[in-house]
Amino acid sequence: MPSPYCVRHPPKALCRGRTGWRLGECHFASGSHSSCRPARSPNWKRVLNFGEIPMTETNWKVSLIGIAVLLVASVSTFVGQNRETEIISSAGPQAPEESKATLGPGNQPETDRPTLQLRNPRYQLRRGDSFELNFPYAPAFNQNLTVHPDGYITLRGVGDLRVEGRTIPELTQALRTEYSKIFQEPTITVDLKDFEKPYFIASGEVERPGKYDLRGDTTVAQAVAIAVG
Template sequence: AKGIRVEIPLRGASVKGWGITGEGMEVLFTAKPRTPAPGSAYQMGVGDRLDISVFGQDDLKATLEVLADGTVSFPLIGVMPVAGRTLAEVRAAVETRMKEFLVDPQVSLDIKDYQSQPVNVVGEVEKPGTYYLKGPTTLMDIMAQAGWMTKDAGSEIIITRHEAGSGTDGGTRQIPISKDDLLQGGTQYNPRLQSGDVITVGATQYFYIRGEVVKPGQYKLEDRPTLMKAVSIAEGLTPYARKKGIEIIRTVSGSQTKLVFDLKSIEERKASDVPLLPGDVIIVPRRLF
């Protein structure tokens, strides 16, 4: 029998094609248009892999990769540029081209593997590695994929971003995000990521305070502490402490340096307070009398 095609509206769907062949009958149901899924605005790029199929045309089913020049070689219609275009745009273009060869082609096109927009997560997370953006993706989204932070994670997350510049290499910019701010929410603390971003979660860093303080020991280097704040964290000076001649032993590139400060001058605002660095050792001397 000769094939016939009809369109019959149904409740919630329509029969777009009805073909009678020697092997039987084919019916295609097309549901009402759905709200675009999250990530539907994703723009395809080099390395992405696509699954394509055409209803009733098994020989046109294939998995294709976006090549280095941003094109894909589709079955039947040949090469087409897709980089920088959304899935909906490419699907519509493919259907238009296929109409030159087929009657009312029903094309199914999906992204099988997202490979063109990588971000790297390194440091103190449960699953460090390379992740791929699948549309608008925030820092919190990627942190969730990476299993969040380990117990040894510090208080700050650094996003290193490549910036376009006048030269061929451009430059980089670092965006610090406080872990507490990220957890509290707000778009300013949960930025949208870009392809090529590197997210670094450092380990907890410490400073050390010894000598004439109430509670000498090791403390977390959080909220950019200073010498005065460190003394406060250690619950203050003992009655025998000498404010003049407090030492900070600092190690930079494997070399130790001794810095000497007068805490009284800092308290009286005659001298600037001293920001601490990771690994600083503060030594509060004892009065001789």
């Protein structure tokens, strides 16, 4: 019966002799003690019987290298995920900054951008303007109207209608819509009588200071000449 002090792995094993554990070949004596003879092969050093797989020094090194590689891969993956998280986090708050760029002080839209202007804009009604409405097929509804200070007019048989800021074609269409409640496809014409004309004011050392109508393209020199007389 083998001695309990000998780790079985013939012909080379770890055996316990008188001087301690050694790598060699175990020889069992008749008693309960064993003797150990050193192995001749240099490849078997520090052999451990770990289950059914002998763990040599080379196997230990390979295992350690594998563990190190796994640790490095895990750290790299963790760092990469943190890096992606930082990129997403840093990119997140930039959206409000971009939206703020389009707003001026007090979160009001900026008006510095150039706006499109009509080449030949139509006149828009203002407060105090007066015009005449004509109904060719219903003369009883003919009327002269003046835009009130609040921008409204009072129509006969219809009521109040806001007209400030509208052009003559827009006013005509609005009147047809209102009077279609009374007439079927009414015919209406609008004749603008009095309106705010372009003007300039001459003041200072001129013979006739005051307000003058601005007709056509008038230069500053021409305006001074008009005021001087």
